[in-house]
Amino acid sequence: MVLCKPSAGGIKMESWLFLIGILVVAFLGKNQSLIIAAVVVLILKILPYSQRLFPLIEKQGINWGVTLISITILIPIATGRVGIMDLISAFKSPVGWIAVACGILVSLLSYQGVGFLSASPEVTVALVMGTIIGVVFMNGIAAGPIIASGIAYIIIQLLQIQIK
Incomplete structure (x- = not known):
């Protein structure tokens, strides 16, 4: 498995190291959300078409996240607790x-x-x-x-x- 993809400026290792560094910090800080996020991004980075997928996630991810948070907030209304x-x-x-x-x-x-x-x-x-x-x-x-x-x-x- 190749972890570095060639780019116009040569092989870009910096993004891998940065993401792995974030993963290590998240692990040391025992932050499950950040661990999951870093692992998901690293896995996405390995995928063959990640360069097409990343712009979509970058552009729409906040909207997806806000939608998910909104759903979470509305659940107590749906269950009748609020x-x-x-x-x-x-x-x-x-x-x-x-x-x-x-x-x-x-x-x-x-x-x-x-x-x-x-x-x-x-x-x-x-x-x-x-x-x-x-x-x-x-x-x-x-x-x-x-x-x-x-x-x-x-x-x-x-x-x-x-x-x-």
Whole structure:
């Protein structure tokens, strides 16, 4: 089995080493989600048509992930554990209003983040590294790169306003 595919610049070993490094860090940090993600990407990389598959996953993967998370969130409604009365009672407490406000804020930050990542793909590496550090060493969850990019976008916009 050949692990390195020839490219225009010669054999690219760097991506393999980077992914294996992430797998090792995930293993040492005992982070099952990141272990699975790294293994899946490494397996996909071995497939003959991965260079056609990667752009599709890169472009649509976030939508698939958001859809899967949305399905997970809707399951308590489907099972009857959460109903209309729960929604109404949420609006009767400060905690409920804070939760609604945070949901709105996160959706707006995520919107900005997706746009920012599209316009500045070089930021992706730093965001991924920050996410890996947060997941492996701080017991975080890898749900934050898009939100993080939205926060980064807002901070960058604020700094640009102050610089002018």
